[in-house]
Amino acid sequence: MTEALLRRLGAALVTMVLATGAVFLLIRAVPGDAIGEMLGQSAGDPAAEAALRAFFGLDRPLWSQYLAWAGDVLQGDLGTSMRQGLPVAGIIFDAFLVTLEIGLVTLVVAILVGVPLGLAAGARPGGIFDMVVEGFTLLGLSAPVFWTGMVLLILADAWLGWAPPLIYTPPGISLADNLEGILLPVLALGLLQAAAYAQFTRQQTAALLRQDFVRAATARGLPARVIFGRHVLRNIAIPLVTYAGLILVQILGGVVVVETLFGIPGLGRTLLAAIQGRDYPVLQGALLLAVLVALLVNLLIDLAYAAIDPRVRGA
C-alpha cells in the first residue's frame, strides 16, 4: 500500500514538473512578450527594453529561468505579477476563492438534483422515468455551458424582466448580492453537472440491482424499500462521494468560460487576462494551481478506492 502510494506520488511529481516545464516554454514561445506590451508607445527603445528584460530576469536562458521559478515555488514564492506589481500568490488565492465558491455551490446543486434523478431512473431501468432522465442527461451533457448561461440570461429578461448584476460581490460584504451574482452561473454549470451526476448514479444503481446479493435479498422476500436502503444506497454511497471529486475538477475547468460571460473575477478570468497581457508569473501560478488541484483530486480518489477495495491496493 505504502509502496504503491509512493510510486503514485512519484509519478504525480514527474507529471507536475513536465507539465509546468512545458507550459513555461510554451508561453515564452509566443511572439511578442510582456516587455513589448508594457512599453507600448516607447517600444523599440533598445535600452529600455534591455533594462526591463534584465529586471524581470527574461534575459537569462530559459532553463535557468525555469529553475529559478521552480526554486522559488518550492519555497512558497510564486513571484510578482509583471502587470500589477502584486504578489502572484495573493492574486491567485483571491481568484481561486471566488472560483471555489462557485464550484462548491454548483457541486451541491448537482448532487441535490442529479443523485435523486439517477436513483429513481436506475431503480427501474427502461421505465418512463428512466427515459425522461435520459433525455435530461443527454440535453445537459450536450449543451455548451456558456450557451446555457446565455439562454438563462435571455429567459431571466423575457420572463422575469430581471437582469443579474454581472458584478461579483464577495459573500463577506453582502451575502444577498453575492448569491444574486452567482445564481445564473451556478445554474448553468449545475445543469451540466447534475446531468453527469444523474447518469453516473443511474449506471451505478442499475448495475448494483443486477448483482447476486441484491437478487438474493429479493428472493429472501425483503421489501424493495429495505433492499434499496440497506444494500443499494450503502454500496453506491462511496462511488458517489468519489465522483464528487471528479466533478469538482470538471467544474473548476468549465468555470473559465462562464466567468467570462458573467463577469466573475475568478481563476478563469485571471488566467485569460494573464495570457492576453503576457503576465508570465501570474499565468504560471494559475496553471500550476490548476494542475495541482487536478493531480491532488486524482490522488485522493485513488486513495479512497484503495481504502474501500483491497483489490486495488496492489495495482
Added chain:
Amino acid sequence: MSRGRIELVIGAVLAAILLAVSFAPGLFAGPPEAVEVTRRLEAPSAQFWFGTDETGRDVYARVVHGAGTTLGIVGAAIAVAALLGGGLGAVAGYMGRVPDLALSRAADALLAFPPIILGVVLASTLGAGAGNLILALAIIYAPVFFRVARAAGLMESQRAYVEAARALGHGEWAVLLRHVARNVAPVVILQCVILFPLALQIQAALGFLGLGVPPPTADWGASLQESRNYLTVAPWLAIFPGLALLLAAIAASLLGRALQMRDG
C-alpha cells in the same frame, strides 16, 4: 424497434443532415457574409428564418455555413489526434520499455490540465486561425487516444497470434502494422465518436472567447461571441447557433452510445 435502434436512427439522421449542410451549404442557404445595414437586428421572419445580425447578415445562412467551419475543425482535429495519439499509443503499448515510459509521461503531463484551460493556452499561443485551432484541439485529445490505444496495443501484444506471427519470422514492425494496428483501430474509431461532442464544446468555447476563427468567417462559437452584446435585444443571435451546437453534440452522443452498445 428497440430503444437503442431508435437512438441510432435519430443520431444517424441528424448526422446525415449535418454532413450535408457542412459539405454543401450553398444548397441550403444564401451567402453568409452579405451585409445589409438597413435590415440589422431584424427578428425571425418568413424571409429570414433565424433573423438578422448587427450588420444585417442572415443568421440562418451563417448557421448553415458555420456548420462546415465548426464541424470541419472538430472533425479534422479528432482525425489528427486519433492518428497521432492512436499510432503512438499502439506503438508504445506494443513495444513497452523506454518509448512507452517516455510517451506515457508526456501524455500524463498533457492530461494533467483541464481541457479548456489547455485549449485557452494553446489557442492563444498558436494564434487565431482554423489550422492552429485544429492543432490545439488535436494536442488536447491526442493523449486520450494514446491511453486507449496503448492499453489495446498492450493487450494485443500478449495474444497468441502475435507470438505465432513472430515464430513465422515476421519482423516487429510488420506484426505491428499488419496485425496489431488492425485490432487497435476499432477502439480508436469508437473513441473518435465519444470525444467528438467534448471537442465540439471546447471548439465552441474557444470561439466564444475570441480564440477561434477570425471574422467574418461563419463559426458557431464565434457567432455566440458576437451575440453577447445583443442578448436581450436580439436573442435569436444566441439561440440558433447554440441550438446547432446542441444538435451536433446530441447526434454524436447518440451515435457513440449506439456504437458502444453494439460492442457490448
